[in-house]
Amino acid sequence: AQSVAQPEDQVNVAEGNPLTVKCTYSVSGNPYLFWYVQYPNRGLQFLLKYITGDNLVKGSYGFEAEFNKSQTSFHLKKPSALVSDSALYFCAVRRYNNDMRFGAGTRLTVKP
Amino acid sequence: DAGVIQSPRHEVTEMGQEVTLRCKPISGHNSLFWYRQTMMRGLELLIYFNNNVPIDDSGMPEDRFSAKMPNASFSTLKIQPSEPRDSAVYFCASSPGGSSGNTIYFGEGSWLTVV
Numbered sequence: 641a642q643s644v645a646q647p648e649d650q651v652n653v654a655e656g657n658p659l660t661v662k663c664t665y666s667v668s669g670n671p672y673l674f675w676y677v678q679y680p681n682r683g684l685q686f687l688l689k690y691i692t693g694d695n696l697v698k699g700s701y702g703f704e705a706e707f708n709k710s711q712t713s714f715h716l717k718k719p720s721a722l723v724s725d726s727a728l729y730f731c732a733v734r735r736y737n738n739d740m741r742f743g744a745g746t747r748l749t750v751k752p
Numbered sequence: 753d754a755g756v757i758q759s760p761r762h763e764v765t766e767m768g769q770e771v772t773l774r775c776k777p778i779s780g781h782n783s784l785f786w787y788r789q790t791m792m793r794g795l796e797l798l799i800y801f802n803n804n805v806p807i808d809d810s811g812m813p814e815d816r817f818s819a820k821m822p823n824a825s826f827s828t829l830k831i832q833p834s835e836p837r838d839s840a841v842y843f844c845a846s847s848p849g850g851s852s853g854n855t856i857y858f859g860e861g862s863w864l865t866v867v
Contacts, residue, residue: 672853681863683843683859683861684843684858685858686855686856686857689853689855692853730795734853734854734856735852738783738802738852739785739807739808740785740856742795743794744794745795
């Protein structure tokens with residue numbers, strides 16, 4: 641089965657500090673991995689994706705993610721967190737048959 | 753550029769009533785997805801279509817749920833009869849066809865409350 645896991649329900653960081661939101665995957669073949677963000681009462685917004693190529697992927701709002709094949713991870717990172725980054729973050733894998741499966745989500749809180 | 757458009761944004765209905773949620777995908781997108789989000793179960797894929805054809809409806813919870821895509825620019829998700837446990841946020845999403853590497857874009861959701 642192809643899936644992703646987000647081991648942390650909640651991540652708290654102070655504004656200005658680096659942040660990491662973790663994701664591990666279980667995928668046969670080449671994975672297509674995605675990160676989305678959801679603000680309160682809104683839909684999911686695409687942040688970035690890994691298809692192939694460079695292991696470090698840069699996305700919207702200063703976020704980046706590192707694909708690590710040996711650790712089967714795709715952690716989301718940002719060098720300096722903002723209070724406005726507080727939201728629900730989802731890791732996802734798009735499967736060979738074209739649908740997309742999401743992790744349980746990680747709630748990021750950035751404190752001033 | 754218009755994104756995925758869903759209606760209604762909010763609906764409160766009584767148990768037993770029929771509910772119809774509507775979706776207009778992004779123009780030119782070949783794939784359309786219906787997801788449900790709840791606190792308990794997170795994001796669940798209900799059904800998805802490629803070129804207006806349902807491909808996988810294994811996520812549809814019961815026969816009370818049905819989805820159609822009569823043309824490339826419109827889809828509906830219907831619940832009949834509705835029950836309180838159907839209360840959730842229902843998202844429609846679309847993506848270009850041709851590759852699983854394409855991004856899926858979400859609408860703002862339809863917030864359903866069944867009382």
